[in-house]
Amino acid sequence: MASISSNSTYNLNGGLWVRRAAAVPGNQCQHLVPKQSLLSQTFSVSTHAKRFFPIEESTRRIPRMNTDRCCAFGVEKTSSFSVGEKFQLDDVIEAQQFDRDTLNAIFEVAREMEKIEKNSPGSQILRGYLMATLFYEPSTRTRLSFESAMKRLGGEVLTTENAREFSSAAKGETLEDTIRTVEGYSDIIVMRHFESGAARRAAATASIPIINAGDGPGQHPTQALLDVYTIQREIGKLDGIKVGLVGDLANGRTVRSLAYLLSKYQDVKIYFVAPDVVKMKDDIKDYLTSKGVEWEESTDLMEVASKCDVVYQTRIQKERFGERIDLYEEARGKYIVDLDVLGMMQRHAIVMHPLPRLDEITVDVDMDPRAAYFRQAKNGLYIRMALLKLLLLGW
């Protein structure tokens, strides 16, 4: 999405918009006021002013009647608005876009979202906004999470659960053409695709924000963000943590992205615990080394569990083994998180898992407060609420 520079006073939508003076990263929310709450009015921002958002206003707004041209359509009019700081990203395509400060700031917004979701399901800050979920391969969990996030903020959703089969893609339309059409119907596109790089191509075309909800073996940045957010929420810090990555480390984009993001923090130690056939690949190991992140490989899950703040278990993906079912069976049974492993873990430590889970974590673990995987899934909601808010309204 192309940028709009904002450095002065604007008159948009019949309302006054002024740029917010000084936004301190990590402190962005401080001066913002929920204008919508006054008289329960909804204020929607023009498509051309997606980056701006209302702040303090001096007087109670009296909605103005527009009796001239736009008659009979019940337009809800704004009066005087001010411009805030735009989000530094136009799209969310890959984990590499996020630096440490941005991550922390997003996590603060996610915390606010957590409160909103718990206390007031009726938030309406994205009322009037339309999100299109353009899923070229089905992923009910991810789709529902994004759609819930949008609706929890009062926004609306256009859904395509199976764009690949049903859409004009089947007739040979390019992704670019589809995006150009769908951007005409919506304000933001959440896209899942089977091809690596598809989200980037979509973002290059679209004039509205694109969120990558997974593109093939490529990226799934919101999953990476929710993982880091979960560690920060549960452990209380990211610097100095010890993380054990367990299971399929070769194919799981989740653990690869997580390893990447953890390298942004200080004194992190990572343990790789994987069956031989699905060991962590050299590119990530080399990257961690180059960033000064300590890592080691281990075959002793019990010992790793006793040392770590986070045991991040993953599913061995059967589909990767083709006809070698024997190898799959051997791999999947090798490192199971059960009550014995849990017994080795420290009191403050947690078990994470990107879900769905088969039997690589036994169900008796679920009852333990250290089983964080369902809270982790829920954190996905808060992270997605935060990103939708930031991309559509700014800080």
Add this chain to the structure above:
Amino acid sequence: MASISSNSTYNLNGGLWVRRAAAVPGNQCQHLVPKQSLLSQTFSVSTHAKRFFPIEESTRRIPRMNTDRCCAFGVEKTSSFSVGEKFQLDDVIEAQQFDRDTLNAIFEVAREMEKIEKNSPGSQILRGYLMATLFYEPSTRTRLSFESAMKRLGGEVLTTENAREFSSAAKGETLEDTIRTVEGYSDIIVMRHFESGAARRAAATASIPIINAGDGPGQHPTQALLDVYTIQREIGKLDGIKVGLVGDLANGRTVRSLAYLLSKYQDVKIYFVAPDVVKMKDDIKDYLTSKGVEWEESTDLMEVASKCDVVYQTRIQKERFGERIDLYEEARGKYIVDLDVLGMMQRHAIVMHPLPRLDEITVDVDMDPRAAYFRQAKNGLYIRMALLKLLLLGW
């Protein structure tokens, strides 16, 4: 869903909640005031207070600005609320949950819903609530009915039309894990599943209400409720009625549930009219006998039609006959409700059918005011509106 006991004053969501003094079953609505209408504000109840709902308030609310932490999110704040009587059910899993008083009370709410739907499509009492329709087998009719019910009350919906094929279930995730994830995204789950007992398992797991929209050969309780509601609406009473159940009585869970529910009323007489291969099974006959419900089997549809208040026709389900198409063809043609049968029926009597209908009721019957099946389908909307309201807001 676990219960919350409510017997005092609460301070929730920054608002005061007090328990409603004396709720008389069947009279529950009397003292409730549509708070939402004032200034068109929306009040949403915390997830942790799903059982409570607002009643009378003394003063005009002035929305309070929360300039502190929850800034810039447009939270619509409540001020002073009171607590009502919670609905006696946490979930709707099977017809057996409903006693006669509860049925009558639900029917009263359904009548109110009927008025709301007819007079003011813009009801917003469930605004801010999110219903997930988790359908493991497709049922467009039932899904649309629930989704319409939710939206007619201002609520929002997350849809999965084909959870079996698309969801992580395909990867081997348990129902329990799926429920734990989806309950994080929504406030109530409407579930259809191919396995008997699935809804009960979901309810045992979920901390939010579950509504069973059919689980395999098991239960479809909202269908049973709408059937009884239709009889009560159309005939004006349930005690003393005569009902002819016609068609596939062996496989139709509809007629089985209906027979069960009718046993709760006085002096009911039931006639079974079915081809030999799909006769009513002994378990229901024995149950009726044990409850003192008079029943008899008949092969004379004309005579039964002349005696009954309700002729409840059902579809012979081809899929039950496997390769014995000959048996199917014989069975399906045996008892047709046509103008001749209609001619035998009393003036006040009605024809019902759970739909879809093939040719077991001829289309010329549709024009007769006694053809109640499309009104019956519509009643499903009112019953579902009532249940959603009761499970989410209480009486």
Add this chain to the structure above:
Amino acid sequence: MASISSNSTYNLNGGLWVRRAAAVPGNQCQHLVPKQSLLSQTFSVSTHAKRFFPIEESTRRIPRMNTDRCCAFGVEKTSSFSVGEKFQLDDVIEAQQFDRDTLNAIFEVAREMEKIEKNSPGSQILRGYLMATLFYEPSTRTRLSFESAMKRLGGEVLTTENAREFSSAAKGETLEDTIRTVEGYSDIIVMRHFESGAARRAAATASIPIINAGDGPGQHPTQALLDVYTIQREIGKLDGIKVGLVGDLANGRTVRSLAYLLSKYQDVKIYFVAPDVVKMKDDIKDYLTSKGVEWEESTDLMEVASKCDVVYQTRIQKERFGERIDLYEEARGKYIVDLDVLGMMQRHAIVMHPLPRLDEITVDVDMDPRAAYFRQAKNGLYIRMALLKLLLLGW
């Protein structure tokens, strides 16, 4: 949908409705006031008064409490409303329904919708209305366009992307029965079907408006409308224009409908440029001749391009050629709109295409301001917003 005559004062929904005095076609909007904007209240019209809409009111409305029967349901009440002019059509089934005056009047409303969509995504004029998209064959583009239109106006949507496979149609239910059920759940049905004439049958059954979103080889009237609207928006006139129809003129219902509608305007000249195997059929040629519309066939796309105001390119549909892939390949390569063709076109002229596009327009054409096809797709949104507004609220 059956008509309601409106010629006096009504008392509906507890509010007063009076018929709007004199509505001049093409001038319809002039005296209408966005009542909804006042205090951000939403007013919903009774199902039985779909044709009416609010106009001028004298005083600020104070919402009235209804403490009597409809309690606890948060009904948003109207106070005093007036009746407007009903839309002259009950349903939108085929392009032939629209005369020139109606078209112009719809286009005026579409222009208003354009402003609404650009300036205030939060319009709520259709709040409380429910649109069912009943798609018996998938068409993601068309479905999203309609759903976006509904949601941009504050309305809600019930979606069935694959009604053919999933619905009770699979069990043998007639279209009429399905419509009778779905009309109970919604206020308007947008239907796509694989059989010509299906929309007309649905409209004959339904008591709510039906919009045909394409029925097999039959009609796709909203596409025809958006095409004409695009010409009028881009060229500024319809009388006297020259249009080149290019590509598959035999099978494309788009170009056939467009030719039909263009015949309603004065001094139109149409050029047909098609490979031999997919030439325009005689019925349309004869029709144009009978209406006095000048037309000619040409094989010289360059020359036609130089003369026309509009070059309307279409996709050669591979599926029409069966096993004769050679014929398809020959046909598809014959008339390509590329930079050379564009170079021949006049400055004010435009290139249109119903999309999806394969390579019959080269992508380098996209950058040229005369490439109107994505704007054309967007116009579909405005046309559909206008039709939904007109069918549900009237002029």
